[in-house]
Amino acid sequence: MSNARAGAETVISVEDLRKWYGEVRAVDGVSFDVGRGEVFGLLGPNGAGKTTTVEMLEGLREPDSGSLQVLGIDVARDPGALKERIGVALQTAQLYPMLTVTEVLELFRSFYRRSLPSEQLIEFLDLGERRNGRTSELSGGQRQRLAVALALVNDPEVVFLDEPTTGLDPAARRALWELVKRLQEQGKTILLTTHYMEEAEVLCDRLAIMDHGRVLEMGTVNELVGRHFQERTVFFSAIPGLSDERLAGLADVTGVKHDEGEVLLYSRDVPATIGALLAATESIGAEPENLGVRRATLEDVFLDLTGRALRD
């Protein structure tokens, strides 16, 4: 597994982290490092242990075992000092419905020794129109931006974003992605969890794929894809009468997978594979529908690692 970016100072260090709830191993031996200025993603389905991991890093839950260091602070020993220097956006961000955006920001500013002016945060997060509106009247995207604003109140060095775009429409999601990129440009280290492949591909410098409380793979998107697939993916709607054995025998096919009515052929030589596929379908009097070719994605990696698709 690859370590934090070469040369960068390590700001988050997780070693053999474990958290069990009775028989349920929510987090079962997780280790990773994050370097300063990196956007690091924990990618996995609901229940993979991402949130539990992040909440232990934030000092909200106590690990059963393992060591956690954030900004050189032992989280278990001194959560108070840590909380001054990190920013946190939780999954559900419904805060003080009766207060206005400015009032909530001012409230959170009072919790920290050092804080940014509310106006600066409102401007940065494009909440100017709603500054005097009640938080209960915000749209989903605005509410999420307020949650991020609250995470930035103390101008933190490390920002934790737990599922920041879950439940947002595509436009709001893209706006939030832009925001994360701007934060990275400011030099902040960001750890985010997501179950959106695309989000992980767009935002994360490096990521860890999690399932059942364990890290399955870790690295940059290119590393992860490259490690699993030298091949391209040829995909088409499943055709009855064309067995997996037959497909696996086609020219240059290294693997066959099914994903919700779609057949995926991993191919070392796309023209040869498609030629053979067309010949095979013609021989049974059929034609491949929705035929296409793409580079392998994280989705394919996840499918390869777990045998199931990662969807919400």
Place this chain on the structure above:
Amino acid sequence: MTALIALTIANIRSYLRNRQAVFWTLMFPLIFIFLFGAIFTGGNNSIKVGWVDADRSEASAQLRSAFAQVPIIKLVDLGQSDALEQMRHGDVSGVIVVPAGYARSAAEARQDPSRQANVIVYTDPSQTSARGSVMQVTNGVLAQVNLGGRLPAIVATARDLQTQDLNAVSYLTPSILGMALMQLGVFSAIPLVADREKLILKRLNATPLRRWQLVGSNIVMRLLIGIVQTALIIGVGAFVFHVQISGNPLLGAGFALVGALSFLALGYVIASFAKTEDAANGMVSAVQFPLMFLSGTFFPLEQMPNFLQVVARALPLTYLSDALRQTMVNGAALFPLWVCMAVLVGWSVVCFGIAARFFRWQ
């Protein structure tokens, strides 16, 4: 400190913008006072006065008929010990005693201006309006009887008698205050559980905010509401229903404070065990209704069946209301004040202890 103040202000803002919450916390107790006040003060306003004739003479009978003509009092003929007993129980508001030998001393007084005949008038200093009426009537009647003499021949000697029972509204006002403080505390569990359910507490826990600041701001806010409630309840009692507020205001305020804290502690206990807002609602009802009805809020303990009296003695509100009645309106003591204080302080300590052990922030 800034965080504590900012959080308190945020809580107060949230509270004030929630019109329903404001209405229920401030108006609900007043509705009770108005309701019961109207029931108990409406209708026949005549004052019952015990009449004790120890002289049994023509002169005493004449005096009685002079009193009987006054419309606002209703005389009840009784023996002396019965009369005082009934007054202690609140069945009569005052007692007039015509002592044995009245006829003779009255006759002598008419001849010899240096002598006087006495009637003894018992009233309760804590019941100003009844006391005032009885004394006024007595003086008026005696002035009439004495008419024509150069000096008053017959005079009233006032005696104080502490009655056990207050008039209904005087009894009710401190009781309702106790009930309001109880509800203030117990109901605080609901927003607390809601904040936990909505992960607000968890989010706050991710900041450097200390737990004592969070709890402190919550308690400060509730106590501020409690002060407003207390002022409203006492104000309505005093100005609308003429409840005589007497006693020891400092001690009364102390009991109100400790009482509010002990029920806030109970609210925290409920919030420790209720997982959802709905569960908290149910638990609050289950706790507050028995407290409200079995703690002598609306009628005195001794009017309840024996087994319920036993229950009442186990409820902290009984002690708070008793202490408030003693310190606000000179109510008769069910328990010594130190017992009330000890129960309330003990209750607070136990409840806060339980909450500290079991309360979860997420």
